[in-house]
Amino acid sequence: MINVVWLKRDLRLTDHQPLWQAVQHELPFAIVYVIESTYWHLPDTSARQWQFVHQSLLELKAHAQRLGGDVWIMLGEVEHCFSQIHQRFTIKHIFSHQETGNDWTYHRDKRVLQWCAAQEIKWQEWPQFAVKRGKLNRDNWDNLWQQFMSQPTLALPDLHRALPQPATQFSRTELAVNELPTMVLEPEKIRYPGNDTLSCIQPQRAGSLAANRVLNSFIQERHKAYLMSVSSPIKGQQNSSRLSCYLAYGNLSLREVIHTTIAALPTTSHKRALTAFKSRLHWHCHFIQKMETEPQLEKHALHSSLRSLRSESFEQAAFDAYKAGLTGVPFVDACMRMLQHYGWINFRMRAMLISFSSYQLWLPWQQPAQHLAQLFTDYEPGIHYPQIQMQSGTTGINPFRIYNPVKQGERFDPKGEFIRRWVPELAQISDAYIHQPWLTTQTKRANYPVPKLEPMQAARLARNTLFEYYKNHVEKTETARVVQVHASRATRKRTPAQRKPAINHKQMSLF
Numbered sequence: 149m150i151n152v153v154w155l156k157r158d159l160r161l162t163d164h165q166p167l168w169q170a171v172q173h174e175l176p177f178a179i180v181y182v183i184e185s186t187y188w189h190l191p192d193t194s195a196r197q198w199q200f201v202h203q204s205l206l207e208l209k210a211h212a213q214r215l216g217g218d219v220w221i222m223l224g225e226v227e228h229c230f231s232q233i234h235q236r237f238t239i240k241h242i243f244s245h246q247e248t249g250n251d252w253t254y255h256r257d258k259r260v261l262q263w264c265a266a267q268e269i270k271w272q273e274w275p276q277f278a279v280k281r282g283k284l285n286r287d288n289w290d291n292l293w294q295q296f297m298s299q300p301t302l303a304l305p306d307l308h309r310a311l312p313q314p315a316t317q318f319s320r321t322e323l324a325v326n327e328l329p330t331m332v333l334e335p336e337k338i339r340y341p342g343n344d345t346l347s348c349i350q351p352q353r354a355g356s357l358a359a360n361r362v363l364n365s366f367i368q369e370r371h372k373a374y375l376m377s378v379s380s381p382i383k384g385q386q387n388s389s390r391l392s393c394y395l396a397y398g399n400l401s402l403r404e405v406i407h408t409t410i411a412a413l414p415t416t417s418h419k420r421a422l423t424a425f426k427s428r429l430h431w432h433c434h435f436i437q438k439m440e441t442e443p444q445l446e447k448h449a450l451h452s453s454l455r456s457l458r459s460e461s462f463e464q465a466a467f468d469a470y471k472a473g474l475t476g477v478p479f480v481d482a483c484m485r486m487l488q489h490y491g492w493i494n495f496r497m498r499a500m501l502i503s504f505s506s507y508q509l510w511l512p513w514q515q516p517a518q519h520l521a522q523l524f525t526d527y528e529p530g531i532h533y534p535q536i537q538m539q540s541g542t543t544g545i546n547p548f549r550i551y552n553p554v555k556q557g558e559r560f561d562p563k564g565e566f567i568r569r570w571v572p573e574l575a576q577i578s579d580a581y582i583h584q585p586w587l588t589t590q591t592k593r594a595n596y597p598v599p600k601l602e603p604m605q606a607a608r609l610a611r612n613t614l615f616e617y618y619k620n621h622v623e624k625t626e627t628a629r630v631v632q633v634h635a636s637r638a639t640r641k642r643t644p645a646q647r648k649p650a651i652n653h654k655q656m657s658l659f
Contacts, residue, residue: 217307436530451544479557
């Protein structure tokens, strides 16, 4: 009889509650990661995400082996893999972190729960973030965050009772009828189970060793330029924390990052920068909590009155140009091409890409959301979909932020250096026209498209359409529900009237 530690988005050994709990039990345990081929064929997963997971798994397995343990890497559906383990060893408990993933993982977990109940196996889960499962009072959420993050981090556990990987694959005779055999894979046999080609040309290095190096370099030095450069697509690549991938796949725990940041605050001369960074880590859990509370955010607008907004407006040609970085708006196209290359771009530019697809192109948010999810190596569903909805104007409680990509380019790339790097077709365009090449005849020689509508004109049309839609269709009772269930709360108490959003025409700003 054994216990199983099921790894999902928690590819580390330190500050790992399920692993720690397994060590406390007397039974031997297996640390298991299942490569779920169905998951890797979803429209919001990609080869670049797999690159990061694969590298993390190889490092994790080697680390566990140095400590006297191992990680079993299996291929198949989770219930089938657990069935094979159960038939050979008999599982008593399964330990894992809770996962706030996409709709597919939500239903996968429900199937696993049913399988465990049928086999009389106890599945215990622990939160990985300050996110509450089940009924939630948002008024108390900040206290929950503080309590979770103030807990001490868990040290590296003793892995000597962790079972080594079985020497041979499970035989067909041990399986249920019509169930395919699933191998426990050797590292050299691990292959990408999906079918897209969206791998990164220059990916960020994965694993806990790299994560700790990046965290330490940020805390010790790079944070000093954080406030001045976090919004720049050029400087932000170096001076943002660059921890998002490591948090998305659990190479680091969020609590480790919080504790390290708090410990550094008394010694830094750039307290504002680290304080701002810590505040953003707080927002990390705030958005995941939205997805945990309302899992359908991946598919439906948060505000039910807004579910028909843009529903009939999908234009394939515009979407294809957007994906290719050929919209005719240089700063937008440069950001998209950088994202394609690295699998990462800073938060402000992500928001601008979403805003542009939603307002200037007037595309329904679901298709761009899936495409951007595939491009983001650090794709975290619980952050991704609530952010997409907030930036595309479907929450009903957030002021509209309609980005002017020309203004953004002039602010963050005044000489056009970033544009010329990623949109080399425009290398010969003068500085005077680099942000609006459609205003000069030089563009004809550049083999670069002209936008269907000038960005400011398209944004004004979107703003007017939104204002009329809100005035005629948005129900106040639904807005009140969204506020009560999902709106952030300040530390001080606020009355319901103070929490009420005040969206009006002036707040639909172009910036």
